[in-house]
Amino acid sequence: METAQEYFTAEERTQLLRLVKDLNSRLGGQLSCHDINTVHSLVNEGIVNAGLFRRDQYGLNPVIRHLSTAVTLCESIAPDRTMVIATMIYNLCRNDYLDVPRVRTLFGDDIARVVHGLLHVVPLYKKQASVENENFHKLLLTFAEDVRVILIMTADRLALMRAINHHPNEKFVHEIASESRYLYAPLAHKLGLYNIKTELEDTSLKYLNRKVFSQIATRLAETKEERDNYVRDFIKPIDERLKAEGLQYELKGRTKSINSIWQKMQKQGVDLSGIYDLFAIRIILDTTPKDEKRACWLAYSIVTDIYKANPSRFKDWISIPKSNGYESLHITVYGPGEKWVEVQIRSRRMDETAERGVAAHWRYKGIKSDGDVDKWMNEVREMLEASGQEGLMSLMRNMDTNLYNDEVFVFTPKGDLIRLPQGATLLDFAYHIHTRVGSTCMGGKVDGKNQKINYRLKSGDTVEIITSATQSPRLDWLKIAVTSKARNKIKNAINERRANQAQLAREALQRRFKNRKIELEDATLARVVKKMGYKTTTEFYAAIQEDIIDVADVVEQYEDILAKQNEETSRGTAEEFVLQQPTTQEERFSDDILTIGEDVKGVNYKLARCCNPIYGDRIQGFIASDGAIKIHRTDCKNLRHLKERYPYRIIRTRWTGKTGSQFIATLKVLGRDDIGIVSSITSVINKTDNCLLRSINIQSQGGLFEGMLVISVNNITLLDDLIKKILNVKGVKQVDRM
Secondary structure (H helix, E strand, O other): OOOHHHHOOHHHHHHHHHHHHHHHHHHOOOOOHHHHHHHHHHHHHHHHOOOOOOOOOOOOOHHHHHHHHHHHHHHHHOOOHHHHHHHHHHHHHHOOOOOHHHHHHHHOHHHHHHHHHHHHHHHHHHHOOOOOOHHHHHHHHHHHOOHHHHHHHHHHHHHHHHHOOOOOOHHHHHHHHHHHHHHHHHHHHHOOOHHHHHHHHHHHHHHHOHHHHHHHHHHHOOOHHHHHHHHHHHHHHHHHHHHHOOOOEEEEEEEOOHHHHHHHHHHHOOOHHHOOOOEEEEEEEOOOOOOHHHHHHHHHHHHHHHOEEOHHHOEEOOOOOOOOOOOOEEEEEEEOOOEEEEEEEEEHHHHHHHHHOOOOHHHHOOOOOOOOHHHHHHHHHHHHHOOOOOOOHHHHHHOOOOOOOOEEEEEOOOOOEEEEEOOOEHHHHHHHHOHHHHHOEEEEEEOOEEEOOOOEOOOOOEEEEEEOOOOOOOHHHHHOOOOHHHHHHHHHHHHHHHHHHHHHHHHHHHHHHHHOOOOOOHHHHHHHHHHOOOOOHHHHHHHHHOOOOOHHHHHHHHHHHHHHHHHHHHHHHHHHHOOOOOOOOOOOOOOOOEEEOOOEOOOOEEEOOOOOOOOOOOEEEEEOOOOOEEEEEOOOHHHHHHHHHOHHHEEEEEEOOOOOOOEEEEEEEEEEOOOOHHHHHHHHHHHOOOEEEEEEEEEEEOOEEEEEEEEEEOOHHHHHHHHHHHHOOOOEEEEEEO
16 A cells, blocks of 8 residues: 555655645635645545546656646636636546545535536537537536636636646647647637636647757847847837827736747748747727827837838727727737837727627637627636635526537537437437438447437437438428428428329329220329329328328229210310300201211210201211210310320211211401491391301401301301302401311
């Protein structure tokens, strides 16, 4: 069994004593004797009895690391009892030596809350997620539960980065540096922890590209004291002139960080000598909103009188502020020693807006954020800046970090992080990955456990989709999916499948109709669909494909509707052409003037009113659904229509040698509307033997007339002679038989 004395190396014992002394000095009277003795006892038991503080795989001593984190918290953020104790005992809780209820008993609810948040967040790293993903930042904030958890993690990362310089495991160092650069530096920036952010970025650059870091550091050459002297010398004449003008102001000077310089070198494609603003000065003017623009321009005039300005680098965001509200004057001037220095001029109000308003510096620099995060981060930063006031840090316990409660963040097996709306299911996740994955989804595994497609995801879940080639989207999936992408893909797949089924069913129907020598028409089929109780042809075809409807029944219904339709069409067409005709029924003939079929006489027949055949016309018969035979002229449009659909109902018909009966004929006459022309036409008809005018309808417009004449004649020869006589009437231009 290892003793506490044996646990630490000689160097670590020295470091331990220094850290403990530093921590006690910074915390002042915040730690009670009970706190100190209890933490010391728990850590000692963890080392000696439980072996919970063994060095990690990279040889780092966790006790030294936790103490370094605690000191960093006090040094760079705020001296706080809760965060320090939570940092020291977290490792015991993670290894189940302590549980949260016992922590609550020993130290109170506040520390228990922070420890619980740490226990909740740390397992996320086992997901092997890409920390560069902005969604990971959001998930981290959601899981943290308390903002102090994020502060502890940020301080711990800074302490770790300080500890691994020249660590022999380069891969480990690179991984920690990359994570610090893409996750912790942006978090520190958002929280307003600019010193931590700058140190993390500079140290990350040193570990990831030590050669570049060293080159820039060497090229800068000046020591910190020399750089401070330069800034002091640069400011001195400006300070004197500002005072002489009676302005109230604050002057801040700084040298850009090595990482910031490297980023500008890459962006601008230049070496160090091409970077204009290695030094930056900010002039913050205390003035009323009414006078702030005048004061800013006065300060601008003073600076440019003293130092030569580079006009190409001038930015006026006071006259026309940025879209996010940022206001400031930026000028780059040629300072002492032939060095370019950037000067920012703004009022106190403008500076507050830039730091805390919609144009907060971390947003204006392009770091992504959204929604309530702006307000939340500003509140955190204000608390941090006021952390010296007693009790303000404790207010953070009431700050809700679950800023994304309308979203869930889940992992793929490879560690990629996916953001979905709250209530999203495993099926939504599958469609987010790929349409094919969603369409063939059978279920999945969530954190290794089998789940159905309707499983509602929770933040932090690791999801693996199980697919099957035999699976396809179903209509009930629309009750499971919540994302518009998944629902649209499901609808499209179902509609596409229905369309394919409809096409197959239609082809089967067409084959059956072709075998029966019937041409399929959509208009008539629509009546069949409606009669059979279906709202759409798609549903109708789906019923055929699923054998709910027999194709033979469809054909039978189609033929019945078509037969009735043709009868209605024929009757309607005849009425259209026979105007004001006194007779309301087809003429029936008792004499055997027709031979039907194979010399059959005495058969019941009717002369079709759509074409009104006359003895001598070329004719054919059609057997109607009631068994009667309709006689049509061979040039009748309706007969042509019937022959195409029912060729088997057409019967050969011819006139016999008998005649003497009267037949109806309709003539259309066109001509000039001269006085007496109608009398002349009717006179011609009345003077013709075996010809009777039954009705006449004349319409006149624009000096022309159109007349429809219904007459009775014995045969086609007599009708042809009558037409010639009417054409000879003066003013008649055209006579057509209808």
